[in-house]
Structure formats: structure tokens, C-alpha cells
Amino acid sequence: MVVVGSVAHVIVKAPNEASSRHRQIGQRLANGPVLVKRLELKTGLEPIIILEENGLEVAKAIGAARQTTNLA
Secondary structure (H helix, E strand, O other), X not given: OEEEOOEEEEEEOOOOOXXXXXXXXXXXXXXXXXXXXXXXXXXXXXXXXXXXXXXXXXEEEOOOOOOOOXXX
């Protein structure tokens, strides 16, 4: 996360996209269905990004690796 002036920017990479992108709160990912809803900044804790898709919110720690499931 980077703050420029008073605007927070995050660098995100959607699973179906080849490269990462800079996004602000209110912008969309994955060609539109995923909204960068908000950032939660709590003293002493890692920042959390809240994403929304189809009305469901998902919280991810900034810097967290994407989790994958191995079905083998």
C-alpha cells in the first residue's frame, strides 16, 4: 500500500490477470466484478484490504500470498 497525498493505492493481482495493477478504493478488478471496497488500517496490525464480489466481502492482509488448493 502506498499513500499519495491523502489517497491510498494498493497493488493487486487478480488470479485471471497476467500482471498486477494499482487500484484505489472504489475501483474494480478482474474486468469489473471485484470492487476494492475499503482498507482497514489499525494501529499495530497489518493493513487489510476488503474486496467485494456479488455482494460478498473478502478480507485479505496486504502482502498476503494467494492461497491455492491442491486437489491431487
